[in-house]
Amino acid sequence: MEATAFVVLSAILFTIGVLGVLIRKNAILIFMSVELMLNSANLAFVAFAHRWGQLDGQLFVFFVMTVAAAEVAVGLALIVTIFRTKHSTDVDDLSQLKG
């Protein structure tokens, strides 16, 4: 079965995710966008696994999901710590390392 439609969908989702990361100011929304990007990659993996009739792609999705989960845990911990000092989730406030 053709994977074209799924890959296209995956690309669109990925693009939306990238735009979300670049445009959004709220840190948690940026994380959501990153999750979106990861899941779009998952979709592409599964689509190709179905296309070639092999399970490798589907297995890889497990890895991605695990990494995503770990990353969210750490990321959210960081955001909470930052919020405690800055009282704001605005990413633009974190610009002290400018040149």
Place this chain on the structure above:
Amino acid sequence: MELFVLSPILFPLLGILINVTQGKKLSERAVGIIGTTMAGLSFFMSLLIFFTVERQPDHQLMATLGPWIQIGTLNVPWGFQIDGLSGLWMLIITGVGTLIHLFSIGYMHGDERFTRFFIYLNLFVASMLILVMGNNFLVMFVGWELVGLCSYLLIGFWYKNIKNTEAARKAFVANRVGDVAFVIGLMLIFVTTGSLTFETVFKFAEENPAVMAGVAGAITLCLFLGATGKSAQLPLYVWLPDAMAGPTPVSALIHAATMVTAGLYMMARSHVLFELAPATQTFVAIVGALTALLAGLTALTQNDIKKVLAYSTVSQLGFMVAAAGLGAYIPSVFHVFTHAFFKALLFLAAGSVIHGMEHHAHATHAHRTDPQDMRNMGGLRSKMPITFWTFVIGALALAGIPPLAGFWSKDEIMVAAGQGNILVFILLTLSAGLTAFYTGRQLAMVFYGRPRTADAEHAVESSASMTVPLIALAAFAVIAGFFNFPAAGGGGLHHLLESVIPEEALGFNVILALFFTALAAGMLWLSFTIYKTAYEKPESPDPLQRLGGFYQLSLEKFRVDELYRAVFIKPFYAFSSLFAQVFDLGGIDGVVNGVGTVIKRAGSSLRTIQTGFVRSYGLMMLVGVVVIVAYFVMNSR
């Protein structure tokens, strides 16, 4: 054997070593005694060497310390050669040198750099000995440069006064200009003869007159220009009057008796080369005579006691150079010999006078009048009798009154001039007359009349350490003339230098002798009478001012320094300023600084990329990833 021959150099070096390492712990008296003793031992060894040389069959002693330069065909050893000529110079250097060391113990008493002074004096004696003892041009040149260095160190000894350091620099630079010509001469000698050793060069010159004919003129001209620097002739004499900024013993030793005679030594040593270039010889004679006249005219009006003697030295050196130019090397050397004694005597006596004048100001800390200005002196005859009588002997010797030393040597030069070149004869006669005149003027202004200032009123005779050398030198000034007493076949000096400079003695001309004695005596009497009463107060006008414009010209030393400043120094400074400001500061520094500025600007413009905003960093990452992926996609097609 080497040790024996080189011992006169080694003793002063030992003195330097002791004074440098132990000087701080030793008392002033000890330092002075060490320096003087080393010079004295040097003299003693020079005497022994001198008599040993005379007993040798070929009248010379050679010693070689080892090889120095061996490149291709050039072989220059550390070689030394003692014969009549170098032996004579060694005796003058160490003999007069020792007396001046002794004098300096008293003269420099209390100076904070007393030890340093004696180290420099010893260094000078060693350097000058190297100059005259070398057996090749390059060792002589080493000594040549070293005495230039010592001259610089000693003229600028009281360096805290900027004028003294400027005078020292002027001496060094003027010498250097001469040295450029000298080195070119050395190079020409090497290219022509293939060697720099005296024996080899002179033998070659004698055996190959055809080869030498073209080059000899150039070689000797270059050598002579070097001599004009060292021996203060036109055009490079300007450093010697300024060199009077140094302590008086320095003026006596270096600028009267020894260093300035280095040029004469060189010319006497190279007489073989000069005799092959008659054009240069004539040039040398004219330059010497002109220098003698110009310096004599300048000495007429000077008011500083040492400046008169400085110009007198330049003038007398002109006599010696003129004699050498006429081919009369023996009379030239003879005059070097006698002049060393009476000029050193005059300088030391002047030093004694200056010391006496300063004594009162030192004692009472009163406002100092210039202790060297003759207008402030007067009547010192009764205050400083020993200094007076020794000065008189020196002055009469300088003027050429028989039977003192100067008469005999000057007379021989005039005989040579009379037979050689009428122009030179006239110029030298005028100079001789001027010599007597300014000597009488000096004698009268300093010692006769009534004391014109409080300093002169309270002047005291100097201590024994200063008066003993004066008496010794006075004795020599009396008897030195008999060293070359004219006799059939030549006097003592002729025989001494036979092996080096075979020359026929010109004989004694009674008429000329009487003429010059009368000239000297007459001019002496004239100036003495005028100046005995001319100065009643320091501000009194000088009788010579009646000569109007000429007096002013002479007082300003004929504005030679100003001429050099305008013609050479100012353009040179402008030229050098061009290189310094435009090329170095503007160009090279500009390029180097420019590179730095460019990098700084590039950095600050690139820095703007680091905004600190996470989102812009994210954007940049995205762009980068897109580029890389696009690249791989393109390439895989």
